[in-house]
Amino acid sequence: MGLFGGRKTVYVDSDVLVIGGGMAGCGATYESRFWGRDLNIVCVEKANIDRSGAVAQGLYAINTYMGMQWDENQPEDHVRYARNDLMGLVREDLGYDIARHVDSTVHKFEEWGLPMMTDPETGRYQREGKWQIMIHGESYKPIVAEAARKAASKVYNRIMVTHLLMDKTKPNRVAGAVGFNVRSGDFYVFRATAVIVCAGGASHIYKPRAVGEGMGRTWYAPWSSASAYALPIQVGAKMMQMENRIVLTRFKDGYGPVGAYFLHLKTYTENAYGNEYESTWYDHTKELVGDYIDRHPVPTCLRNHALLEEIKAGRGPIRMVTTEAFQDPHKETVGWENFLGMTIGQAVVWASQNIDPKHTNPELTTSEPYVMGSHATCSGAWSSGPEDIAPSDYQWGYNRMMTVDGLFGAGDTMGGAAHKFSSGSFAEGRIAAKAAVNYIKDLGKEKPEVNEAEYEGLKKTVFKPLENYEVGRNEIVAGTVSPSYLLPLHGLQRLEKIMDEYVGGISSNYMTNEPLLTRGLELLDMLKEDLDHLGAEDLHQLQRAWELQHRVLASESVTHHTIFRKETRWPGYYYRGDHMKLDDTDWHCFTLSQYDQESGKWELEKAPVHHIID
Ligand SMILES: Cc1cc2nc3c(=O)[nH]c(=O)nc-3n(C[C@H](O)[C@H](O)[C@H](O)COP(=O)(O)OP(=O)(O)OC[C@H]3O[C@@H](n4cnc5c(N)ncnc54)[C@H](O)[C@@H]3O)c2cc1C
Numbered sequence: 001m002g003l004f005g006g007r008k009t010v011y012v013d014s015d016v017l018v019i020g021g022g023m024a025g026c027g028a029t030y031e032s033r034f035w036g037r038d039l040n041i042v043c044v045e046k047a048n049i050d051r052s053g054a055v056a057q058g059l060y061a062i063n064t065y066m067g068m069q070w071d072e073n074q075p076e077d078h079v080r081y082a083r084n085d086l087m088g089l090v091r092e093d094l095g096y097d098i099a100r101h102v103d104s105t106v107h108k109f110e111e112w113g114l115p116m117m118t119d120p121e122t123g124r125y126q127r128e129g130k131w132q133i134m135i136h137g138e139s140y141k142p143i144v145a146e147a148a149r150k151a152a153s154k155v156y157n158r159i160m161v162t163h164l165l166m167d168k169t170k171p172n173r174v175a176g177a178v179g180f181n182v183r184s185g186d187f188y189v190f191r192a193t194a195v196i197v198c199a200g201g202a203s204h205i206y207k208p209r210a211v212g213e214g215m216g217r218t219w220y221a222p223w224s225s226a227s228a229y230a231l232p233i234q235v236g237a238k239m240m241q242m243e244n245r246i247v248l249t250r251f252k253d254g255y256g257p258v259g260a261y262f263l264h265l266k267t268y269t270e271n272a273y274g275n276e277y278e279s280t281w282y283d284h285t286k287e288l289v290g291d292y293i294d295r296h297p298v299p300t301c302l303r304n305h306a307l308l309e310e311i312k313a314g315r316g317p318i319r320m321v322t323t324e325a326f327q328d329p330h331k332e333t334v335g336w337e338n339f340l341g342m343t344i345g346q347a348v349v350w351a352s353q354n355i356d357p358k359h360t361n362p363e364l365t366t367s368e369p370y371v372m373g374s375h376a377t378c379s380g381a382w383s384s385g386p387e388d389i390a391p392s393d394y395q396w397g398y399n400r401m402m403t404v405d406g407l408f409g410a411g412d413t414m415g416g417a418a419h420k421f422s423s424g425s426f427a428e429g430r431i432a433a434k435a436a437v438n439y440i441k442d443l444g445k446e447k448p449e450v451n452e453a454e455y456e457g458l459k460k461t462v463f464k465p466l467e468n469y470e471v472g473r474n475e476i477v478a479g480t481v482s483p484s485y486l487l488p489l490h491g492l493q494r495l496e497k498i499m500d501e502y503v504g505g506i507s508s509n510y511m512t513n514e515p516l517l518t519r520g521l522e523l524l525d526m527l528k529e530d531l532d533h534l535g536a537e538d539l540h541q542l543q544r545a546w547e548l549q550h551r552v553l554a555s556e557s558v559t560h561h562t563i564f565r566k567e568t569r570w571p572g573y574y575y576r577g578d579h580m581k582l583d584d585t586d587w588h589c590f591t592l593s594q595y596d597q598e599s600g601k602w603e604l605e606k607a608p609v610h611h612i613i614d
Contacts, residue, residue, distance in 0.1 A: 007463065008186045012156070014042035015440050016433065017192035019161050019177060019231065021045035022053025023141075023422045024374075024411025025198035026148035027105070027429025028436075032196075033151035035437040043152045044190065046160040046182065046543065047223065049145040053200055054221045054412075055422050058138040060260060060342040063421035065106050065133045066099060070124055075099035078131065079613045082419045084295045085376055087569055088588060089241065091416030092612045093385035093394055097431060098417055098424045105427040106133070114143050129263035131419070138341050144426065158182050161227065162546045163458050164195065164235050164407070167448035173405040174235065175448035178458050182543045187462065189455050193447055194406045194436040197381075198429055201372025201412035202226035204492065205555045206245075207500035207507070208368045210253070217345060219248050219255035220370040223547075228413035229371065229380065230550035233557055233595045237402040238382040240415035240590050240607070242554075243561035245369035246377035247304055247510060247573050251320070252363040253353070256346030258320065260338045265325040269307070269364065271315040281306040288571055289582040300376040304366055304572030308509060318364045322357035332358060368506050369574065371558060372412040374425045377573070379558075380415030382592055382607070383408075386431075391610040398439045400432035403594075406439060406448065408432040416590070465536035465545040472535055485535025488544035491527065495552055498523045503559050504574040513577040517563045524556050553595075556602070561591050564604040 016032045018025045021043045029043045045052055066073045078099040083090045110116050115136040117126035125133040149155055161179035168175070176191045203220040210217040233239060249258060261267045271277045278298075285293045285302055293302055307318050326332040335357060339347040349355075355362050373380030381402045385394040400408045410432040411425035420428060465485075472484030480487055499505055502520030504512035512520075531549060536542040567583040568576050589606040596603070 007459070009459065010186050010188050012042060012188060012190045013040060014153070014190060014192045015039040015194065016041045016436055017177060017190050017195045018043040019195065019197050020053070020199035020228070021049030021145065021148060021155065022198060022200050022411065023055055023144065023425040024413065024429035025049070025196075026144045027426035028196045028198055028410055028433040029148040030151045031430035031433035032437060035434050036440065039437065039440065040153045041151065042154055042156065042190065042192070043148060044156045044159050044161055044177070044179065044188075046158065048157040049148060049155055050142045053141065054224060055141045056221065057344065058341050059135065059140050059422060060137055060338045061128050061132045061134050062106055062109070062423045063132045063259070064098075064102050064419060064424040065125065065131065066103050067125070068103050073130065076613050078419070081131070082417070085297070085299045086244070086378060086418050087289070087292050087299055087301070087582065088584070089244075089569065089590060089609055090378060090418055091385065091394065092610065093390040094383070094414070094417035095419070096389060096613065097386045097399070098420050098427050101431060102423050102427045105430065106423050108147070109144065109423070112143050112147055114140060128260055132259065132263065134264070136341065140422070156188070159188055160543050160546055161199070161231065162462050164231050165189075165450045165455060166235060168451040169449055170405070172236070173448055174407040175450045177231070178455055178462065180462055180539070180542065182539050185539050187459050189450065191450050193440045193443060194408060196408040196410060196429070196432050196436055197228055197231055197413045198410050199227035199231065199413060200224040201370060201374070202229065202551060202554050203370050205371065205495065205499055205551050205558070206368040206505040207496035209365065209506060217255065219250055219367045220372065224372070224412070225547035226371065226550040226554035227547070228409070229554040229557060232381050232402055232404065232407060232409065232413070233553050234597055235404055235407070236594060236596065237404045237407060238592050238594050239557055240380065240382040240592050241561070242371065242379045242557045242593065243565050243574070243591060244377050244379050244570065245371045245558060245573060246375055247369050248367040249304055249307060249364055250367055251346055252317070252365040254343060254346030254349035255367060256339050256343045258364065261320060261322070261335065265322075265331050265335055267320050267322050267325050269318055269320055270361075271310050272317055272319070273315060277310040277315065277318070278303065278306045281309050284309065285571070288568065288580060292582065301570040301572035307364070308366060308572060312509065319361040320364055321361050323359060323361055326358035366506070368500070369504070369510070371554060373414050373417070374412045374420045376418060378416050378418040380413055381409050383414055383416070389612060391612065393608055393610065398435040400428065400435055401439065408436045462546070463542070465534040465542055468533055469535035469537050482535065485533050486530050487535055488541055488548050491531065491534060491548045492551070494527055495548065495555060498527065499555050499558075503555070503562060510574045511577050512562065512574065514563060517559055520559050521556070521563075524552065524559065528552060557593055557595070560593055560602045560604060564591050
């Protein structure tokens with residue numbers, strides 16, 4: 001096959017096109033079949049859905065389960081919890097919608113063979129905390145993927161989607177997507193009536209704590225490359241709360257989650273001198289955020305804040321006190337199994353650093369920031385809400401439809417509904433799919449049409465990094481350095497450095513301000529200019545090149561949102577040094593952005609936060 005011509009184009013027709021076969025994508029694919037028995041349902045995934053996405057390595061707990069059958073919690077309770085944790089700013093309609101459907105999703109997982117832990121006394125699912133239930137989750141993802149595989153007309157693995165396609169006849173209506181097979185190099189044109197974006201969150205937009213040979217070690221999956229945001233942003237879909245990136249307190253170096261330790265093993269933290277420190281920072285935090293510090297549970301960002309302040313005061317490291325709990329053999333087993341089934345790297349790090357948590361209290365640290373819509377944070381696309389409960393400001397069409405017709409999303413893609421996690425993401429995929437099928441049925445025979453000129457133009461754009469490399473490789477001056485192209489890894493490191501130093505990453509203790517953010521945007525602009533000169537040696541590097549493009553666009557969005565919100569709403573996630581306090585008078589609102597691809601300009605606006613649960 002010639003490099004610059006003759007590349008095969010494969011055309012795929014579908015009614016529903018699901019982009020990304022992670023938790024939300026599997027939910028969307030499964031449910032599309034339930035409502036659309038005779039529809040053509042296609043799922044496209046850049047890896048292989050059997051082991052793709054943030055759940056790839058398995059999980060030890062399902063973090064969102066109401067337990068309505070035993071009256072443990074009601075959906076309203078979950079909305080109150082998420083609202084409190086996000087310092088007041090969540091889309092309550094979306095959160096409620098997930099909470100009322102999530103239990104039935106979990107019951108399906110059990111029916112499909114997921115081994116659940118049960119409480120020997122009550123027979124109920126074993127609780128880890130108020131919302132979490134414990135599972136033997138090593139095979140969580142393959143079990144969920146099997147349901148999607150059986151439901152889909154076809155699953156296309158190993159295809160990275162790079163762009164959405166718009167309808168030729170009706171502006172602001174989606175018509176499909178393009179991408180390339182990361183193994184064969186074939187170009188794919190997917191024609192679709194409705195598209196559901198489920199492409200996960202964004203890691204590696206900020207410089208991680210582990211660099212060099214350890215750079216793949218991040219908390220969120222390193223392959224979560226911001227496509228979920230870039231694809232809708234490119235076509236002008238509105239995004240919300242992109243400044244609400246998350247910082248996690250995790251076990252040092254292995255990023256092992258702390259949830260099971262706090263909730264189930266009842267471990268606790270102390271400073272380097274063995275003292276409790278959170279209460280020391282109470283008055284100081286109250287000055288910044290007022291009554292939010294008195295809420296229960298204390299919002300995640302504020303707990304980070306106390307940890308960061310204690311370290312800045314010179315009393316770090318902060319340690320998790322495991323030595324007491326681990327004297328109980330049952331708890332010791334659970335502590336280790338927690339990582340062996342979910343974050344095996346943490347167990348390996350401890351072994352390699354001579355840390356036995358039975359005898360040594362392991363260090364905690366805060367991660368670099370990530371962007372996602374499914375965890376204790378809710379950046380993502382702005383969407384229409386459920387028709388029975390969403391206020392009119394939040395309704396313009398079908399549930400989970402973005403501001404582009406026919407474009408839906410779920411999981412990390414969607415903003416506003418924090419604390420959905422794996423089960424909530426799958427449930428949201430189902431919700432979006434049901435609405436997408438209704439959309440298709442309402443359209444009837446009227447189908448969107450792709451524009452040949454558009455996808456042919458994109459074909460050239462998509463493969464250009466291969467061409468840049470082929471042309472420029474003879475000009476290499478030393479090692480991998482070329483005057484003609486930028487390698488994806490170098491571009492990624494440049495992006496991470498800009499975001500880290502200017503947009504509140506680890507090296508500035510998450511601090512930024514307007515002058516820094518403004519300069520950050522200038523540097524991102526220069527980086528964007530250079531992305532035209534990305535060089536890809538092979539198809540693997542071509543994928544890296546497009547992941548970088550998506551990360552850069554998402555980063556630009558984060559930076560614009562961070563400039564726009566003139567307050568520090570979530571201390572512990574990031575700080576605006578020029579507006580250090582939370583300001584409920586002016587900023588108890590959502591921030592929305594819209595990108596214009598033609599001009600490269602961003603428009604920002606506020607949207608009201610409606611509280612529909614008391
Ligand atoms: C370390 C860790 C621990 C966690 N612990 C828990 C826990 O204990 N309990 C819990 O309930 N949840 C937990 N979560 C959260 C849970 O994994 C996420 O909430 C959930 O996976 C989000 O679902 P999603 O479908 O939005 O994204 P994902 O499941 O990440 O799926 C996104 C999919 O899109 C694909 N994709 C991305 N870009 C493209 C593209 N351009 N083209 C084609 N395909 C693409 C990806 O390969 C992936 O398969 C944890 C996550 C991590 C990382």
